[in-house]
Amino acid sequence: MAIPENTQEIAEILALATEENFPVVPRGAGTATTGAPLAHEGGLVLSLLRLNRILEINTEDLVAVVEPGVFNGAFKKEVEARGLFYPPDPASYEFSTLGGNIATCAGGPKGLKYGVTKDYVLGLEVVLAGGEVIFCGRRTMKGVVGYDLVHLFTGSEGTLGIITKIILKLLPRPKASATLAAYFRSVEEAAEGFLELINEGLLPAAAELLDEVTLAAVSGLLEQELPPEARALVLFEFDGGPGQVKEDLSLAEGALSKLALKVESAREGAAKERLWQARRQISPALKKLYPAKVADDVVLPRRLVPRFLREAKELAEARKITVACFGHLGDGNIHVNLLFDPKETAREEVESLRREILEKVLSASGTISGEHGIGLTKKGYLPQELAPPLLELQKALKKVFDPQGILNPGKIFP
Amino acid sequence: MAIPENTQEIAEILALATEENFPVVPRGAGTATTGAPLAHEGGLVLSLLRLNRILEINTEDLVAVVEPGVFNGAFKKEVEARGLFYPPDPASYEFSTLGGNIATCAGGPKGLKYGVTKDYVLGLEVVLAGGEVIFCGRRTMKGVVGYDLVHLFTGSEGTLGIITKIILKLLPRPKASATLAAYFRSVEEAAEGFLELINEGLLPAAAELLDEVTLAAVSGLLEQELPPEARALVLFEFDGGPGQVKEDLSLAEGALSKLALKVESAREGAAKERLWQARRQISPALKKLYPAKVADDVVLPRRLVPRFLREAKELAEARKITVACFGHLGDGNIHVNLLFDPKETAREEVESLRREILEKVLSASGTISGEHGIGLTKKGYLPQELAPPLLELQKALKKVFDPQGILNPGKIFP
Helix, strand or coil, X not given: CECCCCHHHHHHHHHHHHHHCCCEEXXXXXXXXXXXXXXXXXXXXXXXXXXXXXXXXXXXXXEEEECCCCEHHHHHHHHHHCCEECCCCCCCCCCCEHHHHHHHCCCCCCHHHHCCHHHHEEEEEEECCCCCEEXXXXXXXXXXXXXXXXXXXXXXXXXXXXXXXXXXXXXXXXXXXXXXXXXXXXXXXXXXXXXXHHHCCCCCCEEEEECHHHHHHHHHHHCCCCCCCCCEEEEEEEEECHHHHHHHHHHHHHHHCCCCCEEEEECCHHHHHHHHHHHHCHHHHHHHHCCEEEEEEEECCHHHHHHHHHHHHHHHHHCCCEEEEEEEHHHCEEEEEEEECCCCCCHHHHHHHHHHHHHHHHHCCCECECCCCCCCCCHHHHHHHCCHHHHHHHHHHHHHHCCCCCECCCCCCC | CECCCCHHHHHHHHHHHHHHCCCEEEECCCCCCCCCCCCECECEEEECCCCCCEEEEECCCCEEEECCCCEHHHHHHHXXXXXXXXXXXXXXXCCCEHHHHHHHCCCCCCHHHHCCXXXXXXXXXEECXXXXXXXXXXXXXXXXXXXXXXXXXXXXXXXXXXXXXXXXXXXXXXXXXXXXXXXXXXXXXXXXXXXXXXXXXXXXXXXXXXXXXXXXXXXXXXXXXXXXXXXXXXXXXXXXXXXXXXXXXXXXXXXXXXXXXXXXXXXXXXXXXXXXXXXXXXXXXXXXXXXXXXXXXXXXXXXXXXXXXXXXXXXXXXXXCEEEEXXXXXXXXXXXXXXXXXXXXXXXXXXXXXXXXHHHHHHCCXXXXXXXXXXXXXXXXXXXXXXXXXXXXXXXXXXXXXXXXXXXXXXXXX
C-alpha cells in the first residue's frame, strides 16, 4: 500500500504505474459496501488518508476546499461551527471520507430534501492515469464552460482518475429542526403515509423507514414502548426556520393521523439523537442478530414502493429467508437486506432471491443501486440495467481516461 | 431544415448524416445567446419543435416525462396546475424549449435556492451520431449505476448527441412567496447587502441585481417613484410555507436596514408580477435604448462580486463605453452588457474591453459563462479558462461520441 502525502506524489505513482503497467486501487477509509476499494486482482492500493486537510471554509462564498482524506463527520463539525451546513450524510459519515463519498456519490437520509454528494461538488483536482493533473469544474455556484467532468468523476469509483482536491458547495445552516416518529401497522401503510405528505405539498428533509425486522433489531435503542400492532416506523425530519418547522410538523401530523398508529415529535437534542442513533445502528444491529447478510440498495419510483415492499417480503417468505427493508423511503431508496444462516440456507438460494428482487426493481423502472455503487458485488447485474449500446459507450469513455486499464480494474464493468 | 416527428426519424437522419458525412445542428426555439443553434458552416438544421408532447406528469413520483420541443413556460403551467413546481426559470422561459434548456444547462433567478436545469434532469433518451438510441439516467430520484452521462449531455450544446426524451424531477409547489425590492446607493452596497443576508443564514429563492443603467432602462415598468439616490435595485424572492416566508421577510428587512435606501415587500400577485416583469424585460429594454450590445454571463465567488462590479465599471469608463450589469447576484452570476453605438465606437475597442473584463473574472477564480454556454461567441475564450490537458481530454470525449465531427461542429471548442 502507498500512502502518499500530496498530489505530486500521486502523480508520480500514476506515471510509474502507467510505465510499468500495474493496477492502482484508490482507497479512502475503506467503508464501501461493494468491494470497490479492494485490490482483488492485485496491484497497488493507494490510500488517500494522508491528504486530510481542510484547506478553506469560506462563509461568504459558501464554499469549502478540502483534500479527499478528510472525514465527512469531522468536516461537518467544522462547517457547522461556522453556521454553515454540508448536507450529505451517509450512515457511515463519522468514519467515511469525503473523497470516498464522491467516488461513490454517497447519499444519506437528507438526500430527500438536499440531494446527494454530487449536488455539492463544484470542482475537482484529479490525477489522470498517466500522471497529469487536471482541475475540472469551478469555485463558483454556476458554470457551463466545457463538458461537465465533475459529475463524470463523481460516482466513478476510482476508475477514471484519482481525486486529490475537492471544492464543495455549502448552505447556511437551518435554524431549527424536528423529528417526527410515526408507527404503522405495515410497511405498505408507512409508504402510503409518506405519499400523504407529498400530496399535502410537504417534502421533509428525511423520511427513513424501518420495517418489522429492523424495528425489532434496534427497538432497544429507541428506549420507548412501541404500540403493540406496530410493524413499521418512519422517522421524518423537518428543518428550516422555526416557523417553517412548526408549520410542517402540524401539517404532517394531520396528514399522518389516518394511517399512523402513533405519531410522536422530538424537537430537543437528546430525544432526537436517540431516534437517529437507532437509525444509524441498523446495520451493526442486524449483523449481531443474523450470521450472514446480503444487502442491496435499490431505488423505485415513489408510488411503487408499497407494492415492492410487499413483493420482496412474499418472495423472501417463499424461500424461507428473512428480509429486512429499511432506508430512504422518501426518495424510494430502500436497503433490502437478506438475512440468513449459511449453515441452514444455501448461498445459491440467497442469490436466486436476490435476482428475483432486483428483477422486480428493474421491471418497476427502478435502479439496482441508489447510493452504494457497483464495485465488485453488483457488477454482474449491470447488463440487466444498462442496455448494450450504453454499456459500450461507457466502456469507450473509460478507455479515454484509462487506456491501459490500470485504474481500479475489474470494478463496475462485468 | 428537417422537422422530424419522433425519435425514429431523428435516428434515421443521423444514420444518413454519418453515412453521407454532413453536419447536423440541433435546434429548439433558437433563443440561445451564443449562436449555438446556427448552422454557420452549413449542414442540416434539425428542429426539435415537433417533438412537443408532455408525456406524463406524475404527482406521486414527482416526475415528468417530456419531449425536447415542449416550451418551459407551457410545461411550468401544467406542472403548477397539479400543485407541483419545476424551478428552472431562464428569462426566456415563455419562449425557450426544455430541450434547449438542457442543451445549455440554462439557469435563471431561482437557481440561487433551487439550482439550475441539470439539477432536475433524471434521465435522457439520446440519439447518438451514428443513429443508435440510448437511454441514460433513470426515473428514480437517486441512482449510481454506471457513469453519469445525463450530466455530460446536459450543457453539451448538441455536440454529443440529440436529446429526444427527458425525465425531469419535480418538487411540491411552495405554498407562499414574497418579493422584497431593496434600493441601494451603488451596486457595491447592493452586493454587500446580499452578503448580509448570507451572514444572517438566509438563502433567498432569488436575488436579482439591476445596476444604474439597467434600472433607468426599466424604471417605467416599475410604476413607482425611486429614491433619488438609488443607483441599484435588488429583487429578493422568498418562498416556502407562509410562516417561513413571514420569518424570512422580517429577518431580511432587518439585515438590509443599514445598507438599503428603501425596502419594500410585495406579497400579492400584481405588485410582484410588475417587479418580475421589469426584471425579465431588461434585455429588450436595453436593446431599445442602445444600438448595439455585447453580452457576457460571468460568475464570480460571492464575496468578490462587489469588487468586480466596481472594476467592470472603471474599465468601461476608461474606454467610454456604457456597461450595464444585472442578473443573479445571489449566486455571483452577473450579466455584463457592453452598450455602444457602432458608428461611434470601434468594435475592436469593445472586444478589448470584453477581454479585460473576462480576464478580471478569471483572475478572481470566476468562470466566463454561468448559464448561456459557449456556442460560437465565447469559444475563443475557452483556452483562457480550461488548461490544455483538460481541453484535450474534453476533445477526446467529443471524439468518442462523434468520431466524424458531424454534431453541431465548430461549437464550444476553438
